[in-house]
Amino acid sequence: MLEIRSARKTFYKGQPDEKVALDDLSLTLQTGEFGVVIGSNGAGKSTMLNAVSGAMPLDRGQILINGDDVTNTPVHKRAMRIARVFQDPMLGTAASMTVAENMLLAELRSKSRTFARGLNAKRLSDYKERLSILGLGLENRLDTRVELLSGGQRQSLSLIMAVGGSPDLLLLDEHTAALDPRTADLVMGATVRAVDALKLTTLMVTHNMQHAVDYGHRVIMLDAGKVKLEIGGEEKAGVTVAKLIDHFSVKSDAMLLGA
Amino acid sequence: MMEFLSSTFTSYVALVPVTLAQSLILAFVVMGIMIPFRTLHFPDLTSEGAYPLGGCVAGVLIAAGVNPALAIVAALLCGFAAGCCTALIHLRFRIHTLLAGILMMTMLYSINLRIMGKSNLSIFGTGSVFDWAPFVTPGFPAAKIIIAGIIGAAVFVALNWFFKTEKGTAMRAVGANPAMAEAQGISVWVSTIGGVGLASAFSATSGALMVQSQGFADVNMGLGILINGLAALMIGEAIVGKHSVFRQLLAPFVGAIIYYQLVSLCLAAGMPPPDLKLATGLFVLAMLALPSLKRGRGGAPAREKFRE
Numbered sequence: 001m002l003e004i005r006s007a008r009k010t011f012y013k014g015q016p017d018e019k020v021a022l023d024d025l026s027l028t029l030q031t032g033e034f035g036v037v038i039g040s041n042g043a044g045k046s047t048m049l050n051a052v053s054g055a056m057p058l059d060r061g062q063i064l065i066n067g068d069d070v071t072n073t074p075v076h077k078r079a080m081r082i083a084r085v086f087q088d089p090m091l092g093t094a095a096s097m098t099v100a101e102n103m104l105l106a107e108l109r110s111k112s113r114t115f116a117r118g119l120n121a122k123r124l125s126d127y128k129e130r131l132s133i134l135g136l137g138l139e140n141r142l143d144t145r146v147e148l149l150s151g152g153q154r155q156s157l158s159l160i161m162a163v164g165g166s167p168d169l170l171l172l173d174e175h176t177a178a179l180d181p182r183t184a185d186l187v188m189g190a191t192v193r194a195v196d197a198l199k200l201t202t203l204m205v206t207h208n209m210q211h212a213v214d215y216g217h218r219v220i221m222l223d224a225g226k227v228k229l230e231i232g233g234e235e236k237a238g239v240t241v242a243k244l245i246d247h248f249s250v251k252s253d254a255m256l257l258g259a
Numbered sequence: 260m261m262e263f264l265s266s267t268f269t270s271y272v273a274l275v276p277v278t279l280a281q282s283l284i285l286a287f288v289v290m291g292i293m294i295p296f297r298t299l300h301f302p303d304l305t306s307e308g309a310y311p312l313g314g315c316v317a318g319v320l321i322a323a324g325v326n327p328a329l330a331i332v333a334a335l336l337c338g339f340a341a342g343c344c345t346a347l348i349h350l351r352f353r354i355h356t357l358l359a360g361i362l363m364m365t366m367l368y369s370i371n372l373r374i375m376g377k378s379n380l381s382i383f384g385t386g387s388v389f390d391w392a393p394f395v396t397p398g399f400p401a402a403k404i405i406i407a408g409i410i411g412a413a414v415f416v417a418l419n420w421f422f423k424t425e426k427g428t429a430m431r432a433v434g435a436n437p438a439m440a441e442a443q444g445i446s447v448w449v450s451t452i453g454g455v456g457l458a459s460a461f462s463a464t465s466g467a468l469m470v471q472s473q474g475f476a477d478v479n480m481g482l483g484i485l486i487n488g489l490a491a492l493m494i495g496e497a498i499v500g501k502h503s504v505f506r507q508l509l510a511p512f513v514g515a516i517i518y519y520q521l522v523s524l525c526l527a528a529g530m531p532p533p534d535l536k537l538a539t540g541l542f543v544l545a546m547l548a549l550p551s552l553k554r555g556r557g558g559a560p561a562r563e564k565f566r567e
Contacts (some may be wrong), residue, residue: 053442105445
């Protein structure tokens with residue numbers, strides 16, 4: 001379970017271009033729930049994700065994972081519980097290292113690393129099996145450096161790395177945005193299968209309204225650092241892309257009127 | 260012409276064993292440069308201060324009658340501390356790695372002088388680790404080649420093992436992609452401090468061995484060592500490559516051996532020693548410029564984001 005309690009973050013505090021990125025934002029995600037976060041640019045989606053992962057300290061407020069306060073826990077310690085797939089395929093993998101080495105790093109995310117040999121035969125066969133699920137042939141390229149893979153392959157690898165070891169929380173940061181439509185569908189399909197199979201508590205940020213409609217248990221719309229709208233349960237099943245976009249346009253109308 | 264060639268060749272060949280001994284000792288500095296530059300992506304200049312630091316510490320201890328092997332261990336520990344300081348300056352104060360290295364090597368110059376109390380110290384005639392070489396007469400290049408070779412081989416085997424362990428893989432990940440490493444639960448601080456410390460420990464070890472080999476310590480013994488080491492590293496990488504742990508670790512040794520043979524050849528051919536730094540600098544520049552020259556006009560392109 002993820003709880004964000006009145007999170008506040010202000011950029012350029014005290015300067016003319018001061019910006020409140022998170023405005024006492026509160027959000028709860030139940031264990032096993034798949035939340036989809038939408039919102040226009042600058043709504044605070046990335047700031048929220050960075051605050052949850054620990055990459056950005058909050059000015060105020062709390063982050064709790066399964067009831068434990070992790071607000072002051074550094075990124076690498078939070079990683080015991082949180083897995084993250086970045087938007088940029090470059091960010092989620094170590095380019096100069098091999099596919100197998102990247103898988104090893106991910107496997108050790110929640111474990112303490114020892115002086116034992118990293119890539120042993122048992123691990124290699126396990127990685128082969130897990131990568132074969134993707135159907136991209138990565139299982140035969142364990143010794144290939146990741147920089148030689150395509151963006152889609154790298155992102156698929158990031159996903160497999162993230163869902164391995166069943167993290168307490170999976171963060172997906174527009175993880176299909178940089179991919180071509182076909183590859184994006186492939187990665188998205190693999191994401192949904194993994195999340196369903198492992199019952200992962202997942203928070204996905206997306207700009208793709210169709211994805212927001214099709215996937216997840218709840219749509220969370222952010223606006224100006226606050227949760228503007230939540231659609232869950234029965235209502236979520238009936239939502240359409242047009243309805244979601246309506247909520248965006250209401251906002252821009254309001255802006256027009258306000259201006 | 261023939262006479263020039265034959266005299267060059269004769270004097271070069273006469274120098275081969277001495278040069279080989281020297282290059283095996285200096286291979287540790289090259290290793291101390293390679294680890295931050297390549298494995299950690301932390302361009303580091305500490306070696307220019309850590310190498311004489313190791314020399315000074317070992318020199319003073321040996322002059323005081325300490326066991327030469329123990330003197331090397333002490334030098335190694337001092338070098339490790341120096342490297343840790345550089346990494347800490349960078350991480351804590353967000354100072355550029357190069358500037359952190361310059362700060363450290365400048366401060367080390369004073370520290371080295373303080374350690375020795377004077378600018379040079381002779382330990383000629385006292386014992387050294389090279390006296391323990393089996394089968395050969397102490398004091399000859401063969402003894403140095405054997406001892407430095409044994410230590411070098413041990414370091415190579417140990418590092419080749421370490422970088423494939425779980426901890427070693429994590430350290431390499433910090434160099435490859437720090438943000439990703441952190442997201443995978445790896446402490447960037449611990450890996451960087453440990454790695455740069457380890458590298459400087461090698462540089463200091465090299466200094467300690469060199470002092471025992473040449474019989475004196477000098478505060479200026481580190482001058483230009485960094486650029487020599489870089490040149491050696493580039494030669495090594497050009498020959499054995501750098502795309503696997505094994506190759507990357509082999510490069511410093513191969514590079515050091517070939518680089519110092521080349522230097523010896525130049526000197527034997529009559530190149531004035533003062534020109535050596537210029538020649539080395541131009542060589543390093545050429546090696547660095549090569550990829551850009553190959554691409555043709557326009558210098559480096561805007562960085563590619565990723566392939567698709």
